[in-house]
Amino acid sequence: MSTTTWLLRLYPAAWRTRYGLEFTELLLARPPSTRDRLDILRGAIDARLNPQMIEDQVLRVPTAADRVLALAGVVAGAMFTLWATIIILASPRWGSMDAGDERLATIGYGAGLIGMLLAVSVLLGLAARHVEELGPGGALAAIVAALAFFFAVSGASLVGLVMLTGGIVALAPSLARVVHPLVAAGLALATTLLALAMLGFVGSEGQTTFWLIWGGGFGPAWVLLGVSLRHGRRADRLAGGPVDQSVAPTPAGA
Amino acid sequence: MNDQLGDIGRFAEPSLFILASLGEGPKHGYAIMTDVEAISGQHLGPGTLYAALARLEKRGLIEALEPEDRRRPYRLTGLGETTLRTLLEGLSSFARTGLRRLEEGR
Numbered sequence: 440m441s442t443t444t445w446l447l448r449l450y451p452a453a454w455r456t457r458y459g460l461e462f463t464e465l466l467l468a469r470p471p472s473t474r475d476r477l478d479i480l481r482g483a484i485d486a487r488l489n490p491q492m493i494e495d496q497v498l499r500v501p502t503a504a505d506r507v508l509a510l511a512g513v514v515a516g517a518m519f520t521l522w523a524t525i526i527i528l529a530s531p532r533w534g535s536m537d538a539g540d541e542r543l544a545t546i547g548y549g550a551g552l553i554g555m556l557l558a559v560s561v562l563l564g565l566a567a568r569h570v571e572e573l574g575p576g577g578a579l580a581a582i583v584a585a586l587a588f589f590f591a592v593s594g595a596s597l598v599g600l601v602m603l604t605g606g607i608v609a610l611a612p613s614l615a616r617v618v619h620p621l622v623a624a625g626l627a628l629a630t631t632l633l634a635l636a637m638l639g640f641v642g643s644e645g646q647t648t649f650w651l652i653w654g655g656g657f658g659p660a661w662v663l664l665g666v667s668l669r670h671g672r673r674a675d676r677l678a679g680g681p682v683d684q685s686v687a688p689t690p691a692g693a
Numbered sequence: 694m695n696d697q698l699g700d701i702g703r704f705a706e707p708s709l710f711i712l713a714s715l716g717e718g719p720k721h722g723y724a725i726m727t728d729v730e731a732i733s734g735q736h737l738g739p740g741t742l743y744a745a746l747a748r749l750e751k752r753g754l755i756e757a758l759e760p761e762d763r764r765r766p767y768r769l770t771g772l773g774e775t776t777l778r779t780l781l782e783g784l785s786s787f788a789r790t791g792l793r794r795l796e797e798g799r
Contacts, residue, residue, distance in 0.1 A: 458743055464763040465722040465739055475738050482740020491747035 443467065446476065449483035451490065452572045452616055459571070505668060508564045511557045512665025518554030520658030522547050555588045558661060561668075562606075569617045577613025580606045597638075604634040618667035626664055629656035707737055707745040712754065712769065712777040719758055719768035722746070749773070 443466045447459055471479060525547030529540070562585035566578040573581065584606025590599025607630040614623035633656065707729075714720060714728040722742060729737045746767065749755045754773035758766045769777065 454747075458747070460763045461722055461760070461765045462739065462743055465726070465742075468723045469726070469739075471739060474736075475740075478738025478740040480740070482738070482744045485740070485744050486747075491744075491751045 442471070442476070446471070446479045446483075449480060450486050452574065453490070454486045455571055504564075504568055508561055508568065509665045509667075509669035511564070512561045512668055513662050514665070515554045515557035515561060516658045516661030516663070516665060518550040518557065518658075519661055522551035522554060523658060525550070554658075554661075559585045559588050561661075561664070562610075565610075565614070565617065565668075572616040573610070573613040577610055580609035580613065582606075584610060600634045600637055604630050607631075618664060622660075622663050622667040625656075626660045629660035633657050704741070704745040704748055707741050708749055708754075709777075709780060710735070710737065711742070711745055711749060712773060713781070715755060715767060715769045715773070716777055719766040721761070721764040721766045723764070725767070 443463055446466070447455060447463060450459075450462075525543055529544065529547075562581045565573065566581040566585075570578045583602055587599045587602035587606055590596045590602065608627045611623045611627035614626070617623075710729040710733050711725055713732065714725050720728060722739075725746075726737050726739070726742055729735065746755070750757065750767070753770055754776055755767045756770050758768060
């Protein structure tokens with residue numbers, strides 16, 4: 440990691456989103472002296488203690504990558520919900536469908552598999568695209584949660600559940616910088632309930648309760664995550680007041 | 694000076710330099726830094742520069758223009774121009790008074 444990158448990482452994510460590019464450009468144009476590095480350190484502490492960001496400056500304009508990520512999240516949530524719905528209908532207590540209907544079962548598990556693969560894509564996409572906001576810890580948590588789905592494909596292994604829950608819960612505080620905090624909290628809660636249900640700590644209805652929680656919380660939580668990723672919270676552009684285009688900016692200096 | 698700049702604390706002096714630099718037209722960070730050094734003789738560190746820019750922007754004294762490549766120019770707002778004028782007139786009056794007293798004291 441270059442000194443410039445290291446110095447920039449000292450600043451809060453919102454500050455880097457707003458000023459990071461031009462600040463990096465400045466440091467490239469004029470490599471910082473030792474005195475400058477101390478000044479940057481002081482500036483980073485100031486930025487953390489006295490954030491001066493205008494809230495409008497961190498409103499996002501979704502890019503094509505955001506839209507793809509958002510769509511993957513929504514479809515993943517829909518697939519999880521479809522999977523859960525089919526399983527619930529197949530339940531002797533809740534449904535009238537023939538539990539032995541192999542075609543529907545195949546559709547259900549197929550939907551679940553597609554959902555998992557899309558969820559993995561969303562988590563890895565988050566880690567890659569939003570690494571600045573998530574930070575190294577958040578990106579690592581997203582990757583751990585993504586890997587957990589591969590364990591889940593072969594069944595509800597304890598390792599997979601711990602990885603998934605731990606990863607999503609650890610990701611939630613960082614994710615709250617990318618999407619609405621309630622969406623991040625909802626995903627963490629739904630995942631925790633899912634894990635508790637699968638481990639037998641929630642409810643007395645056994646599998647039925649587990650699938651209800653899966654369908655009632657986990658799928659919609661992913662749909663909401665996708666919708667939030669479409670709208671987001673952070674900015675790639677400057678909001679602020681409208682720019683008077685009649686006054687052409689006069690570049691000065693280097 | 695701090696009052697006019699909206700209680701900007703230790704960034705009052707760098708902020709005045711930045712406003713004065715932008716007085717002649719929009720500039721991006723590197724240009725402001727080198728210009729401030731030229732007009733004031735004082736080194737403006739990158740951390741101080743952007744801490745002051747963020748404060749000035751938040752207080753509506755400067756505004757950012759569309760980026761040019763990876764550099765973003767800033768310019769004075771109407772409020773920034775008025776504030777700069779008031780500050781400089783105050784400093785000018787202060788300097789004249791100080792010089793006159795120095796002459797009278799001889």
